[in-house]
Amino acid sequence: MNMKTNKKVVWIQRIIIWATTILFLFPFYISILMAVKSKKETAKDLLAFPTSIHWENFADAMKKANILESMKNSIILTVGAVVLTLIVASMAGYAIGRQYHKKTFRLYETLLMAAMMIPFQTLMIPIYKMYKSMNLLNSIPGAIIMIGACNMPFAVMLFIGFVRTIPIELEEAAMLEGCSKAKIFFKIIFPLLKPITVTIAVLDSLWTWNEFNVSLLLLQKKAVKTIPIQQYVFFGEHSSNYNMAFAAAVISMIPIVIFFIVAQKHIVAGMTAGAVKG
Amino acid sequence: MKTLKKDGIYYAFLIPSVILFVFAFLYPFVTGVNIAFTDWDGISAEYNYIGLKNFFDIFKDTTIRKAIANTLIFAIGYTAINNVLALGLAVLLNQKFKGQNFCKTVFFIPMALSAVLASFLWTFIDSKIYATFLSPSGRSILGNPSTVLLGIIIIGLWNAIGSNIMIYIAGLTNIPADYYEAAAIDGASGWKRFRYIILPLLGPSFTMCITLTLTSSLREFATVMAATGGGPANSSETVAIFIYKNLFQYYKAGYGQAVAIIFMVLLMVIGISLQRFFRSKEVEM
Numbered sequence: 332m333n334m335k336t337n338k339k340v341v342w343i344q345r346i347i348i349w350a351t352t353i354l355f356l357f358p359f360y361i362s363i364l365m366a367v368k369s370k371k372e373t374a375k376d377l378l379a380f381p382t383s384i385h386w387e388n389f390a391d392a393m394k395k396a397n398i399l400e401s402m403k404n405s406i407i408l409t410v411g412a413v414v415l416t417l418i419v420a421s422m423a424g425y426a427i428g429r430q431y432h433k434k435t436f437r438l439y440e441t442l443l444m445a446a447m448m449i450p451f452q453t454l455m456i457p458i459y460k461m462y463k464s465m466n467l468l469n470s471i472p473g474a475i476i477m478i479g480a481c482n483m484p485f486a487v488m489l490f491i492g493f494v495r496t497i498p499i500e501l502e503e504a505a506m507l508e509g510c511s512k513a514k515i516f517f518k519i520i521f522p523l524l525k526p527i528t529v530t531i532a533v534l535d536s537l538w539t540w541n542e543f544n545v546s547l548l549l550l551q552k553k554a555v556k557t558i559p560i561q562q563y564v565f566f567g568e569h570s571s572n573y574n575m576a577f578a579a580a581v582i583s584m585i586p587i588v589i590f591f592i593v594a595q596k597h598i599v600a601g602m603t604a605g606a607v608k609g
Numbered sequence: 610m611k612t613l614k615k616d617g618i619y620y621a622f623l624i625p626s627v628i629l630f631v632f633a634f635l636y637p638f639v640t641g642v643n644i645a646f647t648d649w650d651g652i653s654a655e656y657n658y659i660g661l662k663n664f665f666d667i668f669k670d671t672t673i674r675k676a677i678a679n680t681l682i683f684a685i686g687y688t689a690i691n692n693v694l695a696l697g698l699a700v701l702l703n704q705k706f707k708g709q710n711f712c713k714t715v716f717f718i719p720m721a722l723s724a725v726l727a728s729f730l731w732t733f734i735d736s737k738i739y740a741t742f743l744s745p746s747g748r749s750i751l752g753n754p755s756t757v758l759l760g761i762i763i764i765g766l767w768n769a770i771g772s773n774i775m776i777y778i779a780g781l782t783n784i785p786a787d788y789y790e791a792a793a794i795d796g797a798s799g800w801k802r803f804r805y806i807i808l809p810l811l812g813p814s815f816t817m818c819i820t821l822t823l824t825s826s827l828r829e830f831a832t833v834m835a836a837t838g839g840g841p842a843n844s845s846e847t848v849a850i851f852i853y854k855n856l857f858q859y860y861k862a863g864y865g866q867a868v869a870i871i872f873m874v875l876l877m878v879i880g881i882s883l884q885r886f887f888r889s890k891e892v893e894m
Contacts, residue, residue, distance in 0.1 A: 362730060377737060439627070442630065451828070543725060543834070544831065573733065591717070
């Protein structure tokens with residue numbers, strides 16, 4: 332009796348999980364379906380398969396959605412912001428992790444944690460004002476600094492946690508050999524930080540690639556728009572030609588989904604950091 | 610002298626980070642407090658100090674009451690549904706079955722997409738597929754003021770539930786197998802195991818998931834902006850959108866900033882007290 336009900340429960344559980352999985356896949360299915368249909372076919376029957384694959388939607392989208400330019404902007408912004416965050420946060424994380432017993436360093440750690448709790452809306456208006464007066468609006472380097480800085484506190488927290496697990500003996504030995512602290516950091520510590528550096532690089536890349544708030548505020552001119560901002564405008568303008576819009580959506584999905592699948596291990600590691608330790 | 614030299618390098622290592630902190634957080638925060646006491650319109654170079662007027666105006670403003678209500682409904686609804694579903698899915702995904710990794714990846718992948726893209730996909734599904742084929746009234750979810758927030762919650766869930774699933778799975782795998790074995794020997798049923806072993810021992814995961822989901826959904830901007838822009842007829846306008854509109858549409862940056870500061874204080878109080886509450890409930894393993 333008990334075995335039988337158990338089997339039933341397992342079956343129900345499997346059905347639930349597969350049904351939800353299919354539901355989660357549905358938007359991807361719709362995207363691909365719409366992207367390969369012609370406008371006529373879509374008007375005739377929304378959900379039917381096309382008679383042939385309409386590649387011209389993709390060519391059309393490449394031209395009208397400004398995909399190449401916004402992809403270039405997104406790549407520059409992401410690489411720039413991630414590199415900035417990694418350099419600055421690893422140095423700070425090392426210093427705080429090694430001086431954890433000192434009040435000044437702990438105070439700075441608390442300040443960074445407080446900074447993470449400030450909603451972007453509270454800083455939005457002053458940042459806009461500051462960037463306007465510094466002539467940094469619509470400048471990708473300007474956005475790199477701001478996004479790199481916004482990602483910095485969380486990265487510092489992860490670096491601090493990691494640095495504290497590295498035994499200090501290594502550094503002491505290197506000191507006896509006569510290495511300077513700076514040399515110790517770049518030659519010995521930084522290579523040891525590789526696992527956490529990769530995790531942070533992957534997470535920050537994902538966040539920066541999809542970043543919306545700062546980019547919407549600072550990158551408003553067509554020539555500097557990143558993919559999310561470009562699409563925000565584009566989807567609004569082309570709500571009548573869904574096939575082309577979906578082709579543009581599919582093109583922009585491909586690189587980031589591949590990146591996500593390849594880096595999934597690191598994303599899980601980063602997202603769950605702290606959850607297990609509490 | 611020697612100690613200063615020895616520690617000096619650590620201070621030097623902090624400098625780049627402190628510069629970024631001042632540039633992106635401290636300086637904007639201080640100027641923000643300043644702006645909140647002015648009538649700045651967001652464009653002109655000149656503005657006047659008007660004391661606490663902006664803060665008093667918040668209490669007289671009826672549109673912000675609606676925005677606060679929308680924010681609370683969205684955030685509480687989103688947090689509750691997200692955590693119940695994420696925990697349920699995590700428990701199911703934590704069992705061994707064929708296709709387990711495939712299913713996990715499917716729940717995680719939408720996290721790769723921007724809120725703009727997620728909103729585009731779901732507004733299409735809502736207006737063209739749901740409204741045409743499934744809706745009993747023929748109305749879309751996002752086009753109807755009484756259901757629009759639910760619609761945005763659904764988009765957000767699809768887009769971001771993966772991170773909570775990840776955290777709950779990590780918490781579940783972290784529970785020692787002895788606990789399950791002991792429970793099995795005692796003859797505890799599936800539900801009892803869930804209620805008396807899994808739930809209490811997932812403490813740290815709850816703290817993290819609930820606090821993070823609530824504080825991030827209270828400030829959610831991108832999904833709402835991309836899905837509805839606050840419409841139809843301001844029915845999905847949240848505080849985050851309200852502040853944005855004060856800068857770029859209503860030309861009341863000073864007032865928007867006053868709202869933003871109160872908003873921040875409330876978020877911090879909610880975040881810290883939630884964390885305290887859950888931490889006090891955690892069980893040592």
